[in-house]
Amino acid sequence: MREIHVSAITDAVKKLCMEANLELEPDMLRAFDRALQRERSPAGKQVLQILKDNAEMARTKLIPYCQDTGFVVCFVELGQDVHVVGGGLDEAINEGVRQGYKEGYLRASIVRSPFDRVNTGDNTPAVIHVDIVPGATLGIMVMAKGGGCENRSKYKMLTPAEGLAGVKEWIIECVKTAGPDACPPLILGVGIGGTFEKAAILSKKALFRELGSPNPDPQLDALEKELLDRANRLGIGPQGYGGDTTAFGVHILTYPCHITSLPVAVTIECHAHRHKDVTL
Amino acid sequence: MSVTTAPDGIKEVGTPLSDADVVSLRAGDRVRITGVLYTARDAAHGRLFPLIERGEKLPIEVRGQIIYYTGPSPARPGDIVGSIGPTTGGRMDKFTPALLKLGLKGTIGKGARSEAVKEALKLYKAVYFGAIGGAGAVLSRFVKKLEIVAYADLGTEAIRRLEVENFPVMVINDCYGGDLYQDGMKAYAREDA
Numbered sequence: 294m295r296e297i298h299v300s301a302i303t304d305a306v307k308k309l310c311m312e313a314n315l316e317l318e319p320d321m322l323r324a325f326d327r328a329l330q331r332e333r334s335p336a337g338k339q340v341l342q343i344l345k346d347n348a349e350m351a352r353t354k355l356i357p358y359c360q361d362t363g364f365v366v367c368f369v370e371l372g373q374d375v376h377v378v379g380g381g382l383d384e385a386i387n388e389g390v391r392q393g394y395k396e397g398y399l400r401a402s403i404v405r406s407p408f409d410r411v412n413t414g415d416n417t418p419a420v421i422h423v424d425i426v427p428g429a430t431l432g433i434m435v436m437a438k439g440g441g442c443e444n445r446s447k448y449k450m451l452t453p454a455e456g457l458a459g460v461k462e463w464i465i466e467c468v469k470t471a472g473p474d475a476c477p478p479l480i481l482g483v484g485i486g487g488t489f490e491k492a493a494i495l496s497k498k499a500l501f502r503e504l505g506s507p508n509p510d511p512q513l514d515a516l517e518k519e520l521l522d523r524a525n526r527l528g529i530g531p532q533g534y535g536g537d538t539t540a541f542g543v544h545i546l547t548y549p550c551h552i553t554s555l556p557v558a559v560t561i562e563c564h565a566h567r568h569k570d571v572t573l
Numbered sequence: 574m575s576v577t578t579a580p581d582g583i584k585e586v587g588t589p590l591s592d593a594d595v596v597s598l599r600a601g602d603r604v605r606i607t608g609v610l611y612t613a614r615d616a617a618h619g620r621l622f623p624l625i626e627r628g629e630k631l632p633i634e635v636r637g638q639i640i641y642y643t644g645p646s647p648a649r650p651g652d653i654v655g656s657i658g659p660t661t662g663g664r665m666d667k668f669t670p671a672l673l674k675l676g677l678k679g680t681i682g683k684g685a686r687s688e689a690v691k692e693a694l695k696l697y698k699a700v701y702f703g704a705i706g707g708a709g710a711v712l713s714r715f716v717k718k719l720e721i722v723a724y725a726d727l728g729t730e731a732i733r734r735l736e737v738e739n740f741p742v743m744v745i746n747d748c749y750g751g752d753l754y755q756d757g758m759k760a761y762a763r764e765d766a
Contacts, residue, residue, distance in 0.1 A: 356709070412729075535758055
């Protein structure tokens with residue numbers, strides 16, 4: 294049994310939160326460059342160029358890429374041969390968020406209750422998903438999830454009879470309703486199968502795959518490419534000003550499902566796709 | 574008249590805005606704003622609205638002014654402000670017509686507005702601008718001064734008075750019913766989408 298002290302988890306989460314908000318990952322920067330090459334709209338091109346400049350300014354001037362520094366969504370892969378010592382796992386993660394958001398001059402965007410709307414002041418708590426996996430390592434994936442795009446995420450329970458065609462139409466419908474509100478170019482995280490909550494969690498987890506990388510399942514890869522092409526034919530474009538770059542990617546994860554069901558969840562992610570991970 | 578067109582084709586606007594300024598702005602225009610912007614988003618609008626309904630005085634004079642829908646991130650020591658991009662305008666739809674009726678001339682956000690807001694823009698002669706969502710670091714450089722003027726307890730959602738120079742926006746909805754989002758999408762949509 295390998296012991297990992299909670300302080301190591303707190304330090305790691307703190308660092309990931311700060312870095313995520315100041316330094317876009319290389320996969321995002323490459324996506325801007327690819328889009329700039331094929332975008333026909335002058336307004337769209339200008340938006341993409343400003344977003345590239347924004348990423349550079351965030352990195353060099355230490356000003357967050359977006360003022361909405363997000364809800365921290367944390368996926369933990371806890372090796373079953375790891376023993377977390379010195380405190381609780383959730384509190385260690387929340388302490389990392391607390392420290393990272395304070396020291397990084399990141400915005401506190403979480404209210405303690407959906408009704409009284411009083412800000413917790415330190416961006417806690419995070420949303421934490423833990424999977425127990427074989428091994429003696431602890432993997433932490435952190436996403437700073439923006440609220441404007443999250444508000445356009447959707448779920449639908451389709452019937453088996455609606456099938457693949459129904460799934461495709463629903464996903465494209467989600468892009469249309471997200472429109473300019475969700476800060477396109479978008480990334481779509483899609484969870485298909487499982488139950489109501491399983492599909493939603495998969496739709497978040499799907500966003501952690503490197504943008505531009507193929508889906509390991511060739512059939513899903515073809516589906517992703519077809520949907521991305523269709524999304525980019527809608528004309529919404531960067532910021533909704535019109536153009537060819539409405540989405541940067543569609544990432545799909547699937548799970549077996551019940552004979553009655555075809556659940557589909559779509560997490561809408563904006564171009565401020567801030568994700569970082571580490572393995573302890 | 575405080576709207577002029579610069580040699581690069583971008584319209585330059587000073588605040589406060591008059592009806593004459595508003596009628597010279599069209600959906601799709603690129604605009605640089607110099608002057609004062611007031612920040613307000615969900616929570617501040619939630620406090621302003623009951624005051625308007627009761628006919629009471631607001632903590633800011635909105636006549637001729639522009640409200641910027643944003644909640645900035647904290648400033649680092651020595652900086653005026655942190656990241657300061659727009660939030661989704663549609664969430665303020667419920668409150669906007671009442672503010673326009675009081676003489677508010679502009680709002681800055683991102684994302685589509687309701688039909689009721691678009692009608693109110695025509696009725697009261699006002700304009701909805703879009704700033705680039707997620708470009709908060711770049712946009713921070715156009716803010717020259719910042720002070721909290723109301724609801725400090727709301728933190729990032731407090732009402733702030735910003736002094737800006739050449740703050741870059743696009744006209745999304747003008748006072749003629751023009752809509753950049755609809756025009757832009759039509760221009761680039763491909764039939765088989």
